[in-house]
Amino acid sequence: MKSEKQKVSIKDIAKELGISITTVSFVINGKAKNRISDKVIKKVEDYIEKVGYRPNSSAQSLRTGKSQTIVFMAEDISDPFFSTVAKEMEGLAFKHGYRIIYCSTENKKERALELLQFFKDKDVDAFIITPPENFESETKKLIEEEKVVVLFDRHFHNLDHHYVVLDNVNSTKNAVEFLKEKGFKNIGFVGLKSNLSPMQERHQGYLEAVPHPMSLLIKFNAVGKKQGNDQLEKFLDDHPAIDAILFATNSLAIAGLRVLRKKSIQVPEQLGVATFDDRELFELHTPSISVVSQPVADLAKELIKGTLKLLGHPEDNTIRIRKSLSGTVIPRKSTERN
Amino acid sequence: MKSEKQKVSIKDIAKELGISITTVSFVINGKAKNRISDKVIKKVEDYIEKVGYRPNSSAQSLRTGKSQTIVFMAEDISDPFFSTVAKEMEGLAFKHGYRIIYCSTENKKERALELLQFFKDKDVDAFIITPPENFESETKKLIEEEKVVVLFDRHFHNLDHHYVVLDNVNSTKNAVEFLKEKGFKNIGFVGLKSNLSPMQERHQGYLEAVPHPMSLLIKFNAVGKKQGNDQLEKFLDDHPAIDAILFATNSLAIAGLRVLRKKSIQVPEQLGVATFDDRELFELHTPSISVVSQPVADLAKELIKGTLKLLGHPEDNTIRIRKSLSGTVIPRKSTERN
DNA sequence: TTGGGTTAGTAAATCGTTTTACTAAAGAAT
DNA sequence: ATTCTTTAGTAAAACGATTTACTAACCCAA
Incomplete structure (x- = not known):
């Protein structure tokens, strides 16, 4: 019975073949020529x-x-944005033997640190990280340890490092421009109270694109909860002139849509709605929701291309991976006046 | 400049401390007592x-x-069902040092095999797997290699193995019963043409619960595509008597809702709708969609409990992990007649 | 015949742990 | 004074690969 497939080692092979x-080893590693x-x-x-x-x-x-392994520490791998990027990267990396x-860090510093330790112990070859808030000094430390690390989705302005991100400032400006073209005059902004670069930059882009900005920033862990919803309600009550809202993240938009429904505010008749990040839910929503979609495939491609380049030239510390790609506005019913 | 944090080994410690x-090593591993x-x-x-x-x-x-690592090979980790289970398990396993x-196998046998090899090479301690179709003999092989393997979500009826699954037959019967109570008389079923146990069992549960079954089975990779949508349209046209549909998976339901919208079929007035697996989308949909929700936290708990038990008694081959938990019907607007 | 170059290989060190089987010294018992 | 235990520790093998530095045999030219 005991089939117990005994694992064969290089030593077994040598002995068996005399x-x-x-x-x-030379044969296995293609070093047998000549x-x-x-x-x-x-x-x-x-x-x-x-x-x-x-x-x-x-x-x-x-x-x-070395371990021929790259670790991708996403904010939340169950978020379609991150999981799609992950899947894309996986395919590309595999072709190169990685x-x-x-x-998922869940945006928690503690958790991110644990994971970092775990994977450092495992000798992974490279880290692709969406850092949580206040992860700047940890990132710096990691870089100083000569690890290959590429940040994704967010980066630190005053740290010299590799990154691949969305051009959030311009993408936001484009979204605001789009709303203006659709006839909206008083565009409000609902963002996250966070010092992560995308949140800062989206807000900044909005502020630069609008003459009289009206924005609400909600704490990350209040989103979808009573506190956040109350803030949003109050924001709308306080600014009756607002005729459209741009949400800075999909979770804000989802929470927002719930509030709008509760307050029986008609979209788009009473209020235009647009948000960052496309999701099946937004297309299927009644009405369908206009979005700024991220170039997921290109982001993944740049991440892997950059990481492999760094891995391929371990000595060359003049290389800098710094990519900032643009998003695309997808118009849907939620921004159609009349 | 070269901060180059030299990794310290057990040898360095020994030398330094004389x-x-x-x-x-004894100190590190708590074997220093006495x-x-x-x-x-x-x-x-x-x-x-x-x-x-x-x-x-x-x-x-x-x-x-050993590696103190358990691998979870999900069908698709970006599916909220699997990612939530993963997150739950992570927390529980961590407490026990794992x-x-x-x-993600993406339900592809090829991919599952690659991943299996990769993780076998890495000496992971246990495999929690949602096997793709026709993975029975591979699973058997893995078990014969004396690996700890627990199947999740689906299992093979004629293979002696460990598993944690939903009680699909009874959960489906309960859903049908619920629809009947809501006044629906002609309940149709839309499932996946697949030999995976949940798909078989959900269909079976439906067939046993309804006097005159009307069911449509769609191929996995036709769901959401033209072919699948056409089949669904035809199914509805061919069976005008149907007054409610139970979808066997959330992707079927999402594709189905698109078709219903296209055909301007009013839910729930013209057609009641319910589906397996809860999703944010279903709650936010207009109208909100009734679902059979899986006991995610319990499934995760049973998976980890079982896996740890097996890891803790490597010699004892009398242990059998076989759990079948029930789902819960969550009533929403899509099944409210009148 | 000597020496140099090529071909076809191998021995042994090494990576960082864990673990078995030892020992030396001190104290207790007879 | 002898033996027996306990205490506090250590040496060395092993896990399975990679890689450096060797060698032995052969061929060829001078």
Whole structure:
């Protein structure tokens, strides 16, 4: 009964074939050219094929300090934005012999630090990180440890580092411009009270695009809760002139739509609505919601391209990965006056 | 400049403190009691604290064959159902010194096999898997290799293995019963053409609960596409008597709602709608959609409890983890006649 | 015949742990 | 004074790979 498939090691192969471990290793790693005869190479390859040998990756990592693994620390991997980026990256990385492992920081510094430790212990080759708030000094420390680290979605303005982000300022300006073209005159902004760069920049873009800004900033953990909803209600009551709202994140928009429904405010008749980040929900909503969609595939491509470039030139510290891509406005019913 | 934080190893500690590697290891692993003097223990602990020593986990895995890591191979980690389960499990596992790593099979056998290899090479301690279709023999193989494997969401009826699933038959019957109570007389069923156990069982539950069943089964990769939508339209046209539909998955329901909107069929006036799996979208939809919600937290708890039990008794092959939990019907507007 | 170059390989160190099997010294018991 | 235990520790092998520095045999030219 005991089928107990005994794992075969390089040593087993060497013994079985009556050759040295070194020879086997050379064949496995393609370093056999001009060193080992074709006959022996063939013999080893056939045997490996036959027994389905796979190198023990703990041993490899221990010896080389590399793991052919990139970790993607997303804010929340269950958010379609992050999970789609993850999936895209996975495919691209695989073609180059790398694996992606992903996880969620939930925007918590504590959690991010734990994960960082865990993956440092595992000798991952590169970190792609959406840092939580106040993660600047940790990021700096990580970079100083000579790790390959690329920030995603958000970055720190006064830290010299690699990043791939959305051009939030201009994307927001485009969204406001779009709303103006649709005939809205008093555009309000609902954002997150956060010092993360996208939140800062989206607000900034809004402020620069509108003559008389009216904005509400809600704390991250109040969104969708009573506190946040009350704030939004009050905001609307206090600013009756507002004829359209731009939400800075999809969770704000979802919470906002609930409030609007509760207050029986008709969209778009009484209030135009647009938000960042496309989601199935927005397309299916009644009315469908206009959005600023992020170029997910391109973001993923730049992330992997950049990371691989850094991994490929470990000595070259003149390389800088700094990409800022634009979003696209997708017009839907929620911004159609008349 | 070169801050290059040199990683400190157990050997460095031993040398620095003028003691043996063994002693350090004993202290680190709590095996120092009755072997090493309190003074030395303290000295080592203080030094470890001071330099922030962390064991190299590749070396540990290599030596012990364990990694304190459980892998969760979900169908799709971006599906809120799976990602919520993942998050729950993570917290529970962490308390017991285990980490969860997750990934998506996308229901593809190829992909699942790749991932399986990858994680086998990494010496993960246990596999929690939502197997794709036709993964029975691979699962069997894995079990025969003496790995700890617990299936989730779906299982194989004629394979002796560990699993945690929803009681799909009875949950479906309850949903049908609920629809009947709401006054619907001709309840149709839209499911997935799949041999995965939940799809089979939900259909079976429906067939057993209804006198004159009318069901449509759509291929997985036709859902949301033209082919699937056409099938659904035809199904509705062919069965004008149907006054309510139970969708077997949330993606079917979402695709279905799009078709109903296109055909201008009023929910719930002309057609009642209910579906499996709760989602924010269903609550926010106009009208809100009644659902069968899965006991996510309990499923996660059973998965981790079971997995840890198996990990804790590696010798005991009499243990069987076999849990089948019930879903809950959440009534909403889409099933309110009048 | 000597020396140099090539070909085909191998021995052994190393990565950082864990763990088994030892020992030396001190104290207790007879 | 001898033996027996306990205490406090250590040496060395092992896990499975990679890689540096060797060698032995052969060929060729001078």
